[in-house]
Amino acid sequence: MRVRKISEVVGLKVYTDSGEYFGEVEEANLAENKIEGWRIRVGGAITSLIGGARGVIIPHQFVRAIGDICIINKSAMPSGGQEMDLSNDDLM
Numbered sequence: 001m002r003v004r005k006i007s008e009v010v011g012l013k014v015y016t017d018s019g020e021y022f023g024e025v026e027e028a029n030l031a032e033n034k035i036e037g038w039r040i041r042v043g044g045a046i047t048s049l050i051g052g053a054r055g056v057i058i059p060h061q062f063v064r065a066i067g068d069i070c071i072i073n074k075s076a077m078p079s080g081g082q083e084m085d086l087s088n089d090d091l092m
Contacts, residue, residue, distance in 0.1 A: 006035075009066055014040050016074040017064055022046055025070055026055065035060045038070075 006028045014022040021044035029037040041055045050056060062076035 004066060009038075009070065012066070012068075012070045014038075014058075014070045014072060016076070017071055018074045020045065020074070022072060023055070029057065038063065 010025055012025045016022055023040045023042040025038055026041050027039040028035050037057045037059045039055055040058055058072055058076050062073045065071045
């Protein structure tokens with residue numbers, strides 16, 4: 001297993017485990033020297049699901065793999081009844 005620097009992960013394309021494009025990693029959220037979540041600038045079909053927000057915060061527990069791309073659980077994608085930390089003010 002290769003250890004990666006956070007700076008190497010920023011800018012990676014993010015896909016769900018079912019192969020759908022989700023967006024791009026913008027930043028890691030740290031708490032007590034551990035990764036708590038990832039700020040993702042959304043793109044593709046997911047944009048219509050989150051309304052006016054330009055991005056979301058995905059908890060680290062939803063990340064399945066990080067390599068040449070980042071893969072997240074499909075359950076991290078918002079749907080009608082599911083709440084997610086939408087970040088409209090924090091993203092540029």
